Amino acid sequence: GENVEQHPSTLSVQEGDSAVIKCTYSDSASNYFPWYKQELGKGPQLIIDIRSNVGEKKDQRIAVTLNKTAKHFSLHITETQPEDSAVYFCAASSTDKLIFGTGTRLQVFP
Amino acid sequence: GAGVSQSPRYKVAKRGQDVALRCDPISGHVSLFWYQQALGQGPEFLTYFQNEAQLDKSGLPSDRFFAERPEGSVSTLKIQRTQQEDSAVYLCASSPGNMNTEAFFGQGTRLTVV
Numbered sequence: 001g002e003n004v005e006q007h008p009s010t011l012s013v014q015e016g017d018s019a020v021i022k023c024t025y026s027d028s029a030s031n032y033f034p035w036y037k038q039e040l041g042k043g044p045q046l047i048i049d050i051r052s053n054v055g056e057k058k059d060q061r062i063a064v065t066l067n068k069t070a071k072h073f074s075l076h077i078t079e080t081q082p083e084d085s086a087v088y089f090c091a092a093s094s095t096d097k098l099i100f101g102t103g104t105r106l107q108v109f110p
Numbered sequence: 111g112a113g114v115s116q117s118p119r120y121k122v123a124k125r126g127q128d129v130a131l132r133c134d135p136i137s138g139h140v141s142l143f144w145y146q147q148a149l150g151q152g153p154e155f156l157t158y159f160q161n162e163a164q165l166d167k168s169g170l171p172s173d174r175f176f177a178e179r180p181e182g183s184v185s186t187l188k189i190q191r192t193q194q195e196d197s198a199v200y201l202c203a204s205s206p207g208n209m210n211t212e213a214f215f216g217q218g219t220r221l222t223v224v
Contacts, residue, residue, distance in 0.1 A: 006152075032210040043114070043201055043215035044153065051210075081129050094211050096166050097143070100152030 002027040004092050006101025018032050019077045021104045023090035026071065030092040033066060038087045038103075041076055047088075048075070057110045112136075114216035116196060116202050122222045123192045131187045131219045135204030142185050143213060144177055145201040153201055160208060192223045 003026040011021050025033075031052040036044035050057045050064045050073065057064050061080075066073045073092075077084055085108045091098040123129050128136040135142050141160055144219075145153035146169075155169040161182035170177070179185040189196055199220050203213040 034212070036215075041217075042202075043217045046212055046214065049212065091152075095174075095210075096141075096158045097155040097169070097211065098145075099155070102152050103150075 002030060002092060002094065003098040004090060004099050004101045006090050006104060008104060009102065010105045010107070012107045012109065013080050015080060015082060017080055019080055019084070019106055019108075021075045021088055021090065022072065023074070023092075023101050024070075024072050025099075027092065027094050028071065029089040029094040030071075032093040033064070033073050034091050034093075034098065035062075035064060036089045036091065036100075038089060044089060077106075080105075080106075080110050082108050084086075084108050114202055114204055114214055114217035116219050118202075118219060119217065120123075120220050122224060125193060125223055126186065126191050127223075128190045129221065131189075131200050131202075131221070133185045133187070133202030133204075133216060135183065135185070135202070136206075136214060137183075139204035139206050139214075140208060141205045141211070141213075142179055143203040144185070144187050144216075145181050145203065146171075147199040147201055147218070149198075156187070156200075191222075192221075195213055197199075197221055197223045 034049035063076045090101040144156040147153045158166040159179040174190045199218040201218045203214040203215045
């Protein structure tokens, strides 16, 4: 079945710096790749997603890139702010279910 | 309108007790999912409904787990004879489309089995 690996597990950056989180997936049939932000005690919140017919998507300070050949996708956050601190999960899907990565705890220091 | 609503937010059950977790999806959403999230881990798929039909239950860990969505709206996840390893956050998500569309999660129910 599908397997999603996510790195790094923790990431600390200074406010204003960029943060990059990387994921790889195993199922070449996967065609939908969302990213979720989860704050303590809350459910995952969808922040951006990309489909396999697109190589890059941007929404303000957040961008996602997809390399289908390498089965690799990344989340880029620019001009980080303390409120970006949370756990971020990537996920991949080819059918009905989302397969999640293990999460990245991002800390943004003021 | 409101997002996905789950109740209760917290549940403490004695080992062997049965529990029922409720999910109210976003109105009009066709698809409903249940996920289990262990501490420090990503959510893991349990089951999927399209309207009232349970199309995928491959993630349910044992026959003690049962889910239903009888009228294609509210869903209930039932766990019989709870065990300590069932302790986790149970997340419900809904999406407007059939597959591979944006899924919106509720805040989850934290189940602790003692």
